[in-house]
Amino acid sequence: MREPGVALAGALARDEGGLAIVTCPDLDLRDWLVREVESLAPTDADPFRTSSVADALREPNRMALLVPNDEAEVVRDLDACRDQALNPPRTQPIVLFLLRQGDGHRVLATEAPSAWSWASGSDVDPEKLAELDIDAERAAFEQDTGSAPEAWLVPWRAGRLPRTQENYTQAFWAMTLERS
Amino acid sequence: MAPNWKALAPHRPLDPGEAGYVSPPSGYAERVARLVETGTSTVLVGGPVGVGKSTELARIASLLRDTRVACLVQLDRYENIRRLTADQMLLRLAGKIVEYASATLRIRPSMSLVAALSGAGVASPSVLGGMQMPAAPFTGSPLSLLQAARDEVTRRAHGLRLAVICDGLEKMPESAQSLEVLATLGQLGDDIDIIAAVPWFVAFGAAEDIIRPGALFAPVPVCEVDGPQGPRGCRFLADILAERLGMTPGALAAAERARPGLAQVVELARWSGGLPRTFLQLAADAAQYAQIRRGDDWPDERDLADAVSDQRDSFRRALLPGDTDAIRAVQGTDGREMELDRKIRLLARGIILERQRGDRWVMDVHPLVLQLLGGSRGA
Structure with a gap:
């Protein structure tokens, strides 16, 4: 069994400068998960919150907690700008928070193969947390x-x-x- | 010595001339470079995400450098490809051609050209370095600036033909603006070779000809990891892993043999379906589980199983209503009966993989998806 905490920590740490997606059951739990990831981030990750892909890309050496106001637009922008994370190379990940049934996941499945591939295997759904004994x-x-x-x-x-x-x-x- | 799994960087392609390139069984880059050198002036590069398009384009650029001014332009590293206009693309190409000529061919561009590019906002700092800009620089349309850059560079490169290798355009959405960008690329002139990654919609329908009539669409093949050709594909992926870890293939195999119960590279390769990025993601994921759980340098079979589950979940989230039946129906066929939008979406993600078997193309289902549908891998 994949422990949710291990899966989340792995998603944040495995790909330096990569994209991790945290799927949230609702907006209240999204706020909670943002705080949790913030508290888990190593000190040198210097996490910051933003709702903009451009802001996230401007800070390659900080963990960007990308909390979108418009999920669909953010996912489309990530898809179109993915390789800007290589120029200069990021040293810290972008962590994108998406609602489980939201527009972001829909756009990932329908319009954004590049962003989907970037995050593949690093998209954690805390659904399993709710299923814990x-x-x-x-x-x-x-x-x-x-x-x-x-x-x-x-x-x-x-x-x-x-x-x-x-x-x-x-x-x-x-x-x-x-x-x- | 402990392997540095962070060095896998699954999302990072290799740049031209960078060490660590492993030639795929298809010999794709060599084949395309040969085609260009023998007169094919437009090659459109396709393939699913993670198949290695960017790395192969960089390799093509390296291979053409003896016979061409072969300039790789990674548009998606500078532009939001969704919003890219034809003018932005032309200016970026002009700036990168001059930057390449200066850095690689040691051609010092004229002050007039640099000033014009600087005025358009696309002169790189390495080209600008200390130049005194004229008070009233030359100005012109983006197309005329590109032509000025091309003519100056090719003349000073002793008439070598220009090849523009364009990466990133595959991320363009299907829209009128994207079609205009592609059409503009085709108007650069017959004296420029174009090798460009393009979106899947170009491969189906009339868009293929919008760049240049007779352009060759050449998808990067996904290597086989099962069946008679499987061992070659698995060896190719294992060699990529060894290169990125800074080990020899022999040392990697020896490390595997030394500890029973370790995750087997061949298993990783088979679960990847032959996609290098998925393969590296599986390896990085499994290694991360080993590190977090036990502080171990090498993943074991449980770590691999959980990495496979993570990837499978990603594939599951990419499936839409109706996909299951459509995927089952397309497997083993040439795919002509599948609805076009669905086919493009599934091919782009590598959910279905187009493979050449003998003299025909067949649709294969990614092993992680096959498992989701209740089938067995390699069936």
Whole structure:
């Protein structure tokens, strides 16, 4: 099984300067997912939010959190401008947030083969998060780490754990399973 | 030494002359370069996303450099191709021809030409370097500036013929503006060879002739990864992987053999359907799973299985109502019965792959899609 946190962390990290797509069930969860990705980004990624492809391309050394006002236009622009990410080469990804049933996914499927191909394999749908057996996953987390998610997050939030890829992933997973 | 999987960069094509080029089994670039050198003046390059069009165009540019002023213009690195106008394209071509002549052929362009290009906003900084611009530079239409650039460069290159290798136009949407851009490309004059990536809609219908009558449409073939030709295709993809990782093919094979349970390169190749970008994405994805889960340098079979699932999900999202039945019906046929819009959309994404089998072309279904439809890979 693909753990959602691992899949998301992988999508953000695997292709330097690539395009990752986070699919959101609704606008409220989109806001939440933007914050989550922001908090997961390594410090040197220096993430910033924008709704414009041109702005995202202007900052090749920062993680662009692309939160569109008009999904269809943004996807079309990404399709037409993809190779500008090579000139100069990006060192940080563009993370595009799209609604699951929205215009962005429709345009990806119908009009934007280049953007679709760019993100292929790096488009994460948190649908699986909603399908989690939370109790079983919390038990698995405790078995893996020796701590409950809330307990693991205490030293993480205090900055006492190293900011490694593995720990970022663990942090995302712990936050997903955390009981408020 | 641990392999650097970040170096795979699946979305990055190779530039002309860059190390690491691996010739595909089809020998595509060599074939096209030969055609151009023997008189085919217009070649339209097609193929699904990720098949290697940009890398092959860069290779063609390298191969033509002994006999042509062979200038690769990667339009999509500078322009929003959706909004590209014919004038913007002409100016960009003029600027890049002069930049290429200066950087590669060591031809110092005239101040008048550089000033004119600078006034049009397309003179590269490397060409401008320290030139004193005249107060009143030459101005002209985009077409006349391009012709001025062509004539000056070819004259000073001792009459070598100009070949413009144009990348990025395949991203143009089907529209009146796109057709105008293509028609303008064809008006550059018979003394220029044109090798251009074009959108799929050009391959079907009257658009093929809009550039130049008799233009040759030559899709980049997707290599076979199954059947009798499969081993050659798999070796080609494995060699790309080794090159990008900075290993020899032998060292890669040895690393694979040294640890039982590792993901097998041949499996990656087969799941990719023969598309180099999909192959590299699968490898990068599987390696990332290995790194995150275990801090391991090499993916195992579970990592590969999850990378395959990620890619399969992407293909699933690209399918629209009606595609399933249409894909099943087209498999193994020459595709003539498939509705044109659907065929173009599915071919562009590599969901169906046009393959040459013997003396006929047949539609093959991408293995990841085949699995989604309930079939088995390689069937």
